[in-house]
Amino acid sequence: MPSDPKTGLRWSNWNLLLIVPLLMLITPWFNMDEPRIFGLPFFYWYQFAFVPLGVLCVGLVYVKTKDKPVVTGKPDKLGVDDLDEGAK
Amino acid sequence: MQWTELIVFSALFLLVTVMGFVAARWQKGETLDHLDEWGLGGRKFGSWITWFLVGGDLYTAYTFVAVPALMFGAGATGFFALPYTVILYPIVFLPLVRMWSVSRVHGYVTPADFVKGRYGSHWLALLIAITGIVATMPYIALQLVGLEAVLRSMGLNGGGILGHLPLFIAFVILALYTYQSGLRAPALIAFVKDILIYLVILVAIVYLPAKFGGWGEIFNDAQAKFDATQSKTDGILLTGTNQLQYATLALGSALALFLYPHSLTGILASRGRNVIKRNMVALPAYSLVLGLLALLGYVAISAGTKPIVNQATGRPDTNTIVPELFGHNFPSWFAGIAFAAIGIGALVPAAIMSIAAANLWTRNVYKEYIHKHATPAQEAKQAKIASLVVKFGAVAFIVFVDPQFSIDLQLIGGVMILQTLPAVAIALYTRWFHVYGLVAGWVAGMGYGMWLLYNIGNPAVNKAHFAGSALPLGKISIFGWHPFGASTTQIYVGIVALFVNLLVAVIVTLIAKRAKAFNGTDQTDPSDYHVDEDSPRVKPVATH
Numbered sequence: 001m002p003s004d005p006k007t008g009l010r011w012s013n014w015n016l017l018l019i020v021p022l023l024m025l026i027t028p029w030f031n032m033d034e035p036r037i038f039g040l041p042f043f044y045w046y047q048f049a050f051v052p053l054g055v056l057c058v059g060l061v062y063v064k065t066k067d068k069p070v071v072t073g074k075p076d077k078l079g080v081d082d083l084d085e086g087a088k
Numbered sequence: 089m090q091w092t093e094l095i096v097f098s099a100l101f102l103l104v105t106v107m108g109f110v111a112a113r114w115q116k117g118e119t120l121d122h123l124d125e126w127g128l129g130g131r132k133f134g135s136w137i138t139w140f141l142v143g144g145d146l147y148t149a150y151t152f153v154a155v156p157a158l159m160f161g162a163g164a165t166g167f168f169a170l171p172y173t174v175i176l177y178p179i180v181f182l183p184l185v186r187m188w189s190v191s192r193v194h195g196y197v198t199p200a201d202f203v204k205g206r207y208g209s210h211w212l213a214l215l216i217a218i219t220g221i222v223a224t225m226p227y228i229a230l231q232l233v234g235l236e237a238v239l240r241s242m243g244l245n246g247g248g249i250l251g252h253l254p255l256f257i258a259f260v261i262l263a264l265y266t267y268q269s270g271l272r273a274p275a276l277i278a279f280v281k282d283i284l285i286y287l288v289i290l291v292a293i294v295y296l297p298a299k300f301g302g303w304g305e306i307f308n309d310a311q312a313k314f315d316a317t318q319s320k321t322d323g324i325l326l327t328g329t330n331q332l333q334y335a336t337l338a339l340g341s342a343l344a345l346f347l348y349p350h351s352l353t354g355i356l357a358s359r360g361r362n363v364i365k366r367n368m369v370a371l372p373a374y375s376l377v378l379g380l381l382a383l384l385g386y387v388a389i390s391a392g393t394k395p396i397v398n399q400a401t402g403r404p405d406t407n408t409i410v411p412e413l414f415g416h417n418f419p420s421w422f423a424g425i426a427f428a429a430i431g432i433g434a435l436v437p438a439a440i441m442s443i444a445a446a447n448l449w450t451r452n453v454y455k456e457y458i459h460k461h462a463t464p465a466q467e468a469k470q471a472k473i474a475s476l477v478v479k480f481g482a483v484a485f486i487v488f489v490d491p492q493f494s495i496d497l498q499l500i501g502g503v504m505i506l507q508t509l510p511a512v513a514i515a516l517y518t519r520w521f522h523v524y525g526l527v528a529g530w531v532a533g534m535g536y537g538m539w540l541l542y543n544i545g546n547p548a549v550n551k552a553h554f555a556g557s558a559l560p561l562g563k564i565s566i567f568g569w570h571p572f573g574a575s576t577t578q579i580y581v582g583i584v585a586l587f588v589n590l591l592v593a594v595i596v597t598l599i600a601k602r603a604k605a606f607n608g609t610d611q612t613d614p615s616d617y618h619v620d621e622d623s624p625r626v627k628p629v630a631t632h
Contacts, residue, residue, distance in 0.1 A: 009517065010618065015182065017178075018178040018179070018181060018182070019178070020178075021174055021175050021177075021178045022175050022178070022179075024171050024174060024175065025171060025175065025335040025338060025339060026335070027326055027331040027332075027334055027335055028331065031325055031326045031331060032325065033324070033325060036304065036307075038302075038303055038304075039302050039303030039304030039305070039306070039307060040303050040307070041307055041324060041325070043164060043167075043324070043325055043326075044167070044383070047167065047170050047171060047174075047379070048170070048376070048379055050170075050171070050174050051170075051174055051372050051375055051376050051379070054174045054175070054177060054178060054372055054375075055369055055370075055372050057178060058177050058178055058181055058368050058369050059369045061181065062181075062365045062366070062368070062369055066362070066365075
């Protein structure tokens, strides 16, 4: 897993799945009445369908990034006073 | 007076009152005289409690009455609440766990605590704290609007000051048990609230459409109603001019929600990173309910529901649409349960919001400027009193000022809280922005946002200012130059203001860095942002 101890950022490509639900902001794709399901216009059931899709995406990211080590980079061995010194 | 409804409502209200007081002893810590305990429930809530607490916090009574009312009045634009609460979780999934970790290591209680730690500037923290308090206050007042809609539907629709008495009584009770039990009270009550809400919505969504000829018929009725009105922006679908507004309002609301201090309170009260992550997966269950509930606005059109006239203001109150729909189409006892669901639904977020505002006041104003050496016990005492002040302030708002004013303020509050995004959310990832840039951006975004909102009028309801958050692109001008010509395409003001905020923040940051201005000291370490519950680095709860 690529990580940068300097900035403390960690990255997994699974995180890209979090972008998928944002596709529901593209309104021209679904701003129409037909086809209807159970009388619900397309506009409504399409957006309802994004609820399970969103759960799936976030759930996958959770499961796939779960067992990564909590702390990366160098172990924190410095005491508070040492860190203070280092800040100077 | 509708006695059956009133008795069922009162019985359930009594139940949560008892729970609210008992909550002080639930999962008790060493002491309640510490903000970690009173204000964050001991920082140990597991997945289930967090689910109910945060769900009860985000999906408020006001949402439950206002979203269907918006659908009833304007159609598809009101449905933005669904995309808003779907994209919310993927957006905040990663930042929230970072916020939890860094707060857990350093014992931060509020977003402003974090900003102070990150930038070492108590002035920037003060700015964030004040924004949070000002944005939260009208939100609390709106919970009262939701509660009052229910009370008035039950026949407690008196005029004058006395007409607000039931509301006042409900709030005194709420204030007392929040004072005593802190965050544990809404956490425990949220169980009752959410179970009732799910029950009511599921029954309503199965029973009501069947009664009015099915969903197809209901949507056709709604379309017929909107076709008959003068307005060109209503309808069961979006129009050419409001699609961008729909998307940007959903996005802006999603970005803003976890900047509200009360949302963060629920997150910081949880036990660990996995609790938060699991909740980001499970919370959309509420979005589903909210979407279904929104559709009840159309059911009310088919049912011919009429909003009742608020005797205190003399105007029809569209927020009574859902209570009226339930009242006229359900048996009395079930309507009573539905009313209680909405009413209790107002108490949970109102309690959490007042706790969050009280935490901000105590940590970032009182301890910072008034009593620097306050002990944890004095902090807790101060926060308890502040929570009372905040709640009675909200009641006074509803009683003495037109409720419409709270609704306007809530609209403004959303734009305001969005301006804290660079200092709170972006700062979780990078300290690239200079503290001067953040302050300048805040001032610019806030000023421009307020000015835009002030100039939005709606002749249809005879309002010249603050009549909505939809801004025609053609109205945006940069010193007289109109980059979008005379376009009537609408956009959410908050997003425009945030853009200006970021732009100014970037420019001022570049200048400040060129001038080598001092950018504060960072108290946090990069590894702080990944610390989990089992790490030895977490700060012990409720110690100094």
